[in-house]
Amino acid sequence: MSLLDFRKVERRFAVKRSLGDVIANRPPVYLHAVRGVDLNVRQGEILGIVGESGCGKSTLARIGVGLQPSSAGEVLFNGQRIDGPDYDGRLQMVFQDPYSSLNPRMTIGAQLEEVIAHYRRDIPAKERKQQVLRVLDEVNLVAETALKFPHALSGGQRQRVSIARALCANPQVLFADEPVSALDASVQAQIINLMKSLNRDKGLTIVFISHDMNVVRYLCDRVAVMYLGEIVELQDSADLFASPRHPYTQALIAAVPDVRRTQSLREPITGEIPDPFAILPGCRFATRCRFAEADCQKAQPMQPVAKGGVVRCWKADRNHS
Numbered sequence: 096m097s098l099l100d101f102r103k104v105e106r107r108f109a110v111k112r113s114l115g116d117v118i119a120n121r122p123p124v125y126l127h128a129v130r131g132v133d134l135n136v137r138q139g140e141i142l143g144i145v146g147e148s149g150c151g152k153s154t155l156a157r158i159g160v161g162l163q164p165s166s167a168g169e170v171l172f173n174g175q176r177i178d179g180p181d182y183d184g185r186l187q188m189v190f191q192d193p194y195s196s197l198n199p200r201m202t203i204g205a206q207l208e209e210v211i212a213h214y215r216r217d218i219p220a221k222e223r224k225q226q227v228l229r230v231l232d233e234v235n236l237v238a239e240t241a242l243k244f245p246h247a248l249s250g251g252q253r254q255r256v257s258i259a260r261a262l263c264a265n266p267q268v269l270f271a272d273e274p275v276s277a278l279d280a281s282v283q284a285q286i287i288n289l290m291k292s293l294n295r296d297k298g299l300t301i302v303f304i305s306h307d308m309n310v311v312r313y314l315c316d317r318v319a320v321m322y323l324g325e326i327v328e329l330q331d332s333a334d335l336f337a338s339p340r341h342p343y344t345q346a347l348i349a350a351v352p353d354v355r356r357t358q359s360l361r362e363p364i365t366g367e368i369p370d371p372f373a374i375l376p377g378c379r380f381a382t383r384c385r386f387a388e389a390d391c392q393k394a395q396p397m398q399p400v401a402k403g404g405v406v407r408c409w410k411a412d413r414n415h416s
């Protein structure tokens with residue numbers, strides 16, 4: 096069952112015009128960060144979104160949670176269009192840097208109580224502190240954490256607080272925007288396992304954004320691969336890692352260090368990244384793809400693959416290995 100739907104979603108950012116541009120009456124130039132994304136998030140799943148830095152992952156997440164408007168297309172939650180921030184708290188986000196997303200002048204308890212007061216008006220004021228302690232326990236933090244300020248916590252503890260703050264709103268969908276990329280490896284594992292337990296025990300739907308393929312492989316049920324603002328492949332996690340269909344997905348997986356791999360890595364990605372300001376009709380990966388042919392310059396609609404997956408490559412039914 097689909098809980099959240101992105102339909103032909105686009106996001107364009109206008110580039111600042113110089114005085115010369117204004118005088119010459121040159122048309123504005125736009126950076127196309129997200130390009131016609133169709134994506135559904137199923138209830139109760141963990142959906143991974145992966146890709147290189149700058150591919151549009153975070154922008155898509157901000158559109159999904161209502162922090163940024165789309166330039167075209169629409170986002171539907173339970174069949175209803177989202178226009179702006181979700182004031183009911185059903186969609187929440189955990190950011191990459193927990194320190195900058197927490198108020199340094201407020202205790203952790205006060206920040207969590209503020210969220211409860213705003214979103215959970217069914218909870219009386221006298222019960223908010225107990226609710227704070229319950230949520231802190233859910234993310235494996237001791238009760239004394241409520242009395243501390245953000246600077247007194249470690250990076251992993253601050254990220255747990257960020258997750259707790261999102262949970263205080265009792266969300267149905269949690270967007271996690273690279274929540275472990277700034278943490279040590281051991282702390283990363285704790286946060287990842289916490290995400291997995293929240294999904295398993297609370298049925299929380301999670302959209303997990305990352306560029307770490309190993310983390311995504313362990314955590315996610317399905318994986319969407321983004322390249323220059325487009326979804327180029329979407330498959331169940333096991334199928335995607337066992338049989339990636341798009342050349343870009345294959346390159347991402349081949350680049351993951353693996354001590355068990357006896358054969359040499361596949362050829363690295365070469366070629367030039369296309370102009371991000373240009374709108375090209377064909378495959379945007381064609382300038383870097385070793386399988387590119389003349390037909391790759393034509394429009395590339397999504398092609399269905401086994402088990403309900405899709406891939407933006409007309410050669411997807413061929414063996415690219």
